[in-house]
Amino acid sequence: MNTSLRTKLELPREAAPLAVFRIFFGLMMVFSILRFWYNGWIESLYLEPVFHFSYYGFEWVKPLGPFTYLIFVVCALAALGIALGYKYRWSCLLFFLSFTYIELMDKTTYLNHYYFISVLSLLMIFLPLQAYYSLDARKHPEKAYQKVPGWTIISIRLLLGIVYFYAGLAKLNSDWMLEAMPLKIWLPSKFDLPLIGSLLGKEWVQYAFSWAGALFDLSVPFLLLFKRTRVPAFVVLVIFHVLTRVLFPIGMFPYIMIVSAMIFFPPSVHHKILEFLSRISGIVKSRFDNGRFLPFGKGSVYRLRNAFLLVFFGIQLLFPWRYLLYPGELFWTEEGYRFSWRVMLMEKSGYAQFKVVDRDNGKWVYVDNSEFLTPFQEKQMSFQPDFILEFAHFLESHYRQMGWGDVAVYVDSRVALNGRLSRPFIDPDTDLTQYKDTFEHKTWILPFHDTIKGL
Amino acid sequence: MTPVQMKRILLSFGVLLTLWACSPDSGGGGPEPPNPVSFDRGEMLVNWADNIILPSYANFNARLGTMNSAYTTFKSDPSEVNLQTLRDAWFDAYLGWQSVAMFEIGPAETAGYRLEMNTYPTDVITLEQYLSSGSYDLSLPANRDVKGFSALDYLINGLASADAQIVSRYQGTEQQALFDYIDAVIADMQSLTTQVIQGWENGFRDAFVANDGASATASTDRMVNDFIYYFERHLRAGKMGIPLGVFTGTKAPQTLEAYYRTSAGKELFLAAMGAFRDFFNGKHFGSSATGKSLASYLRDLNTLKNGAALDVIINDQITLATQQVSALDDFRTEIENNDPPTTMLLAYDEVQRIVPLLKVDMVSAMSISIDYVDADGD
Numbered sequence: 001m002n003t004s005l006r007t008k009l010e011l012p013r014e015a016a017p018l019a020v021f022r023i024f025f026g027l028m029m030v031f032s033i034l035r036f037w038y039n040g041w042i043e044s045l046y047l048e049p050v051f052h053f054s055y056y057g058f059e060w061v062k063p064l065g066p067f068t069y070l071i072f073v074v075c076a077l078a079a080l081g082i083a084l085g086y087k088y089r090w091s092c093l094l095f096f097l098s099f100t101y102i103e104l105m106d107k108t109t110y111l112n113h114y115y116f117i118s119v120l121s122l123l124m125i126f127l128p129l130q131a132y133y134s135l136d137a138r139k140h141p142e143k144a145y146q147k148v149p150g151w152t153i154i155s156i157r158l159l160l161g162i163v164y165f166y167a168g169l170a171k172l173n174s175d176w177m178l179e180a181m182p183l184k185i186w187l188p189s190k191f192d193l194p195l196i197g198s199l200l201g202k203e204w205v206q207y208a209f210s211w212a213g214a215l216f217d218l219s220v221p222f223l224l225l226f227k228r229t230r231v232p233a234f235v236v237l238v239i240f241h242v243l244t245r246v247l248f249p250i251g252m253f254p255y256i257m258i259v260s261a262m263i264f265f266p267p268s269v270h271h272k273i274l275e276f277l278s279r280i281s282g283i284v285k286s287r288f289d290n291g292r293f294l295p296f297g298k299g300s301v302y303r304l305r306n307a308f309l310l311v312f313f314g315i316q317l318l319f320p321w322r323y324l325l326y327p328g329e330l331f332w333t334e335e336g337y338r339f340s341w342r343v344m345l346m347e348k349s350g351y352a353q354f355k356v357v358d359r360d361n362g363k364w365v366y367v368d369n370s371e372f373l374t375p376f377q378e379k380q381m382s383f384q385p386d387f388i389l390e391f392a393h394f395l396e397s398h399y400r401q402m403g404w405g406d407v408a409v410y411v412d413s414r415v416a417l418n419g420r421l422s423r424p425f426i427d428p429d430t431d432l433t434q435y436k437d438t439f440e441h442k443t444w445i446l447p448f449h450d451t452i453k454g455l
Numbered sequence: 456m457t458p459v460q461m462k463r464i465l466l467s468f469g470v471l472l473t474l475w476a477c478s479p480d481s482g483g484g485g486p487e488p489p490n491p492v493s494f495d496r497g498e499m500l501v502n503w504a505d506n507i508i509l510p511s512y513a514n515f516n517a518r519l520g521t522m523n524s525a526y527t528t529f530k531s532d533p534s535e536v537n538l539q540t541l542r543d544a545w546f547d548a549y550l551g552w553q554s555v556a557m558f559e560i561g562p563a564e565t566a567g568y569r570l571e572m573n574t575y576p577t578d579v580i581t582l583e584q585y586l587s588s589g590s591y592d593l594s595l596p597a598n599r600d601v602k603g604f605s606a607l608d609y610l611i612n613g614l615a616s617a618d619a620q621i622v623s624r625y626q627g628t629e630q631q632a633l634f635d636y637i638d639a640v641i642a643d644m645q646s647l648t649t650q651v652i653q654g655w656e657n658g659f660r661d662a663f664v665a666n667d668g669a670s671a672t673a674s675t676d677r678m679v680n681d682f683i684y685y686f687e688r689h690l691r692a693g694k695m696g697i698p699l700g701v702f703t704g705t706k707a708p709q710t711l712e713a714y715y716r717t718s719a720g721k722e723l724f725l726a727a728m729g730a731f732r733d734f735f736n737g738k739h740f741g742s743s744a745t746g747k748s749l750a751s752y753l754r755d756l757n758t759l760k761n762g763a764a765l766d767v768i769i770n771d772q773i774t775l776a777t778q779q780v781s782a783l784d785d786f787r788t789e790i791e792n793n794d795p796p797t798t799m800l801l802a803y804d805e806v807q808r809i810v811p812l813l814k815v816d817m818v819s820a821m822s823i824s825i826d827y828v829d830a831d832g833d
Contacts, residue, residue: 111831188756189822191496192668251831349819351811365704366696379825414811421765422815 009151012293014267015132016274017153019085022129023277024259026083029095029117032252033076042072045109049374051394052106053387056437061104068105074098082124085134089125096121107387108380112343113253116163120260123159123312126305127152133274133288145294155309156263161221162316166341168217170320173454175331175345176214180206181418182347183213190247216240224264237261248344326441331417332448334384335441350383350415350425356395360405367395383415385426385442392432409433420450494755495747496675497667502737502746503678504660510740511554511730512652518544518551519648523641530634533625535618542611542716549604549713553727557685557734560677561663562654567596569689571647575605576710579613582606586632593643602640604713610637613715669822676823679749683813683825686731691810694724695803698790708790720786725777732773736766749817756820765820769812776805 036042046052046063054061064071075098081091100118103109128148130136137144175181180203187200187209199205216236223233241254262269278285296302323336330337331346354367369378372394381387392409399407408431416422423446426432430444525544529537552573559569582601585591593602610633614621625633655663666674692702693712698720700706713719733740737748745751750766757764779802783789789799818825 185820185822189669192670192673249831253831347819347822349815349825351815353807363704366701368692368702375825414815416815416819419820421768422811422819 009149009154010296011150012147013150013153014271015128015146015148015152015294016267016270017263017265018127018129018131018148018156019133020270020273021156021260021263022085022088022124022134023083024262025120025124025256026079026081028252028256028259029079029099030076030083032256033072033079035252037069037072042068044374045376046102046105049106049377051372051377051391053108053377053381053390055104055107056386056439058104061101063105071098071102075102082129085130085136088130088134088136092121092125092129096125106377108377110338111253112339112341113250113256115339117256119316120156120159123155123309126308127155128294131294133283133285137288141290144288144290145292146288146290147293149294149296151296151309153263155313156260157221157225158313159316160257160260160263162313163341164217164221166320167343168214168219169455170340170342170345171210171214171217173345173452175418175452176210177454179418180210182345183209185347185419186247193246213240224261227266230264234261234264244344328441328445329448329450329452331452332415333442333445334386346418348383348415348417349379350413351422352382352388352391352411352413352426354392354395355410355412356399356404357408357410358399358404358406359408363404372398382413383425385445386437388413388426389432389435389437389442396433407433417448423449494752495667496669496673496752497664499737499747499749499752500664500667500674502739502748503734504655504664506739506742506744506746507734507737508555508558509652509655509660511551511558512648512655514740515548515551515555516645516648516652518548519641519645522548523645526637526641529625530637533622533630535622538611538618538622538625545604545607545611546713546716546719546722549719549723550726552604553723554730554740556689556727557682557731559681559685560674561659562651565654566647566650567599568647568651570599572603572644573605573712574599574603575608575693575712576714577601577605577609579609582609582636586629586636589632589635591636591639593639602643604644606640607637608713608715608719610640612713671824675821679818679821679823680825682731682734682749683810683818686813687810690724690727690731691803691806694720694727695786695799695806698786699796699799699803701800701803706790706794706796708787711786711790714787717787718785721780721783724780724786728773728777728780732770732777735769735773749821753817753820765812765816769809769817772805772809772812776802776809779805 046068047065052062075095078091078095078098081087082095096118099114099121103114103118128145129152131143131145131148171177184203184206187206190200191197193200220233220237223229224237238258241258244250245254274285277283297305320340320342323330323340326333326335328335331348352369354369355364356367357364369381369391373381373391381391388411392411395409396407410428410431411426412428413425414422415425425446427444427446432444435442435444522541522544525537525541529541555563556569556573563569578600581598585601591598591601611621614624663674666672670676696702698706698708698711708714711720712723735748736750737746738744739746750770753766753769754764757766783799783802786799790796793799814825
C-alpha cells in the first residue's frame with residue numbers, strides 16, 4: 001500500500017465528526033420512522049395489500065401482520081440508540097437488520113435513498129462512531145477515545161462520494177443531457193411554484209437544470225474535499241437538495257444528504273456543534289476530551305474487518321456496472337437498474353392487462369389488477385418486468401386455487417419512457433408461467449426500438 | 456464557514472438569481488423560436504366549467520323535468536300511449552345523463568351522485584319487496600340499486616313482457632304503491648341533481664377554476680384522474696366489459712345498463728363515448744365551438760417535445776372504437792345470441808386500447824400522477 005495513503009488511513013483524527021454524524025443520523029432516522037408511521041404508510045404500504053412483490057431470494061421476507069408495527073418500533077429504538085451512542089454496535093446492527101427487513105418486505109417501495117440508508121448502516125456497524133461523545137463512552141471511559149484513525153471518517157466520505165459521483169455518471173446519457181428528459185416533462189408541471197414557477201416551462205431552464213444537476217453530482221464529492229472549495233460546494237449542495245425537495249416529493253432524503261455531507265467539514269466545526277449541544281443539554285463535553293487515540297488495531301479480528309471493508313467498497317464500486325452484462329436498453333428493461341444510484345432519470349409509466357387462460361377448456365378472463373394490487377403496486381408493476389413476472393405467477397396460483405386447470409398467463413402491456421409514445425413492452429404471446437425469475441436476460445421483453453446513448 | 460464567507464456566497468447567489476429572473480425570454484432573431492409551455496390550465500378549467508360541465512348539467516336537469524311531466528301525464532292516465540311517451544322521456548334523460556356522469560367531482564362527489572343516480576343492474580327482488588311493503592328509505596346507500604335510472608328501467612320496461620300487461624299493473628291494485636315508488640325515485644333524482652347544480656353555482660365553480668395549480672389536489676389533476684377512472688370503470692367495464700364477462704369468464708347480459716330496453720345498452724354507450732370525446736376535445740356543450748382542453752394541452756406540449764401528435768392518436772382510437780361499436784347489433788342481442796360474443800369482444804378490445812393512451816401517454820406527457828399515491832419518490 002502507498003505509504004501516504006496508509007498514513008492517511010491510520011493517522012489520528014478528531015472523533016468529533018463521527019459523533020456529530022452519529023447523532024444526526026440517528027435522530028433523522030427516528031424522525032423518518034415516526035413520519036412514516038404518522039403518514040399511515042405502515043398500514044397502506046405493508047398491511048393493506050394482499051400481495052407483496054419480493055426481491056429475488058428474499059421471498060421469505062414479508063410483513064408480519066400487526067407485528068409489523070413492532071419492527072418499526074425496534075427500528076426507531078435502534079435509531080435512538082445510535083443517536084445516543086447507547087450499546088452502539090448492537091443498536092446499529094439492530095437498526096440495519098430491522099430497516100433492511102422493512103425495505104425487503106415489498107420492492108414496490110424501493111427507493112435509492114432507502115438502499116443508501118441500509119448500506120450506510122451496514123458500514124456503520126464496523127465504524128467506532130461511539131468512541132466520542134456517546135453514552136457508551138461515558139459509561140466505559142476505558143473505551144472512550146477523542147481520536148480515531150483516519151479511515152473511519154474517510155470510509156463515510158467515500159460512500160457519500162460514490163453515491164453522488166455514480167448518480168452523476170448515470171446522468172451522462174442522451175436523454176438527460178441532449179433532450180433534457182425527464183426534467184422537460186417534470187419541470188413545466190411545477191408552473192405554480194412561487195418565484196421560479198414561470199421559468200420552469202422554458203426550455204433553456206430545463207437544459208440548465210439537467211446539465212447543472214449532472215455537473216453537481218460529478219463534482220461535489222471532490223469539491224467538498226478541498227478547503228478552498230468546501231464552503232461554496234456545501235452551499236450549492238444545500239441549494240441543490242432544497243430545490244429537489246421543493247420540486248419533487250422526495251421526503252427526508254435531501255435533509256439526510258445535507259446533514260451527512262457535514263462529515264466533510266474539519267473537526268473544529270463539529271466541536272462547535274457539540275459545544276452547542278452540550279450547552280443546551282448540560283452534557284459535560286470536556287469529559288470526552290481525553291486525548292486518547294483509538295489504535296488502528298492488529299490481529300485477525302481487524303484483518304477480517306479490513307477484508308470486509310475492501311469487499312464492501314469493491315461491491316459498491318462494481319455493482320452499478322452490472323447492467324453492462326445485459327443486452328438491450330437499461331432504461332427499458334431495467335435489468336441492473338436498481339441499487340446503482342440512478343436517481344430521477346426516468347419518466348416511465350405503463351399499463352399491463354393480464355389475460356389468464358385455462359388451457360384445458362379455453363376459458364379466459366382479463367384480470368382487474370386492482371382486485372389484487374394497490375394503485376401504487378399496480379403503477380410500479382406495470383413498467384418493471386420482474387414485477388410483471390412475479391404478478392403473473394401469483395395469478396397462476398390464484399386461478400389454480402380457484403379450480404382452474406392448466407393455467408397460462410399473458411400480458412398486453414404498453415410502456416412510455418421519457419416522452420416517447422408508449423410501445424408494447426412484453427411479448428403478448430409469451431405465457432409468463434413458463435418463465436422463472438432469474439438474473440438472466442428476460443427474452444420476453446420486446447425491443448425498445450430507440451437508443452439512449454451514454455452510460 | 457465564517458460569517459463573511461457566508462454573506463459573500465449568499466450575495467453572489469442573490470445576484471445570480473436576479474440575473475436569471477431578469478434575462479429576456481427570447482433569444483431574438485434565431486431561426487428556432489423558443490417554445491415555452493405556455494398552456495394555461497386556468498383557461499381550460501374555465502372552459503370545462505362554463506362551457507361543458509354547467510351547460511351539461513342544465514340540459515340534463517331540463518330533460519329530467521320533461522321526464523317528470525311525462526310521468527305526471529302517465530300517472531293521470533296510465534295508458535299504453537302515455538307509457539310510451541314516458542319511456543321516450545326517460546330514455547332521453549338517460550342519454551342526457553351520459554353527458555354528466557363523468558363529472559364526479561366537487562358537489563357530485565360529495566353526493567355520490569353517479570352511484571345514487573345510476574347503479575345497475577337494479578335489485579328486482581328488493582324493489583318488489585319495497586313495492587309490496589310500502590316502507591323504504593331511498594336515501595340509504597344500501598338502496599342505491601333500487602332507485603335511479605335502472606329502477607325506472609325495470610318499472611317502465613321490465614314489469615312484464617308485453618306493454619298491455621305492464622299497463623295493467625299500473626291500473627290494478629298496486630297502482631298506488633307503484634306511483635308512490637316512482638314519485639320517490641324521481642323526487643330523489645331531481646333533488647340530487649338540484650343539489651349538485653346548486654353546489655356548482657354557489658361556490659364550487661369558482662373554487663374549481665381557482666384551483667389551477669399542479670399539485671395532486673389541483674382541479675386539473677383531479678379531473679384527469681376522475682375522467683380516466685370513469686372511462687375505465689364505467690364506460691369500458693360497466694357498459695361493456697362486465698356484461699361481456701371479460702373479468703369473470705362468464706357473460707352476464709343482465710348487468711347491462713338499461714337491460715329491460717333491449718336497444719338501450721349500445722345507444723347509451725355511444726352517447727357516453729361521444730360526451731367523453733367532446734370533453735377531451737373541449738367542445739362546448741350543444742355547440743360546435745371548442746376551447747382549451749386536454750387535446751389542446753397535448754398539442755401545446757407536443758410543440759415542445761416535437762413528439763407524435765398524441766391528441767390525434769387518441770381521437771383516432773376513439774373513432775375506431777366508436778365505429779366498431781356502432782357496427783354491432785344491440786348489446787343484449789350480441790351477448791345473448793353469440794357464444795362467445797366474438798364481434799363485441801373485438802369491439803371491446805378497441806375500446807380497451809384507449810385506456811393506455813390516456814393512462815400512460817397522456818398523463819405522462821402532462822406529468823399528472825394517476826391514482827395519486829401518498830408516498831415518497833426518489
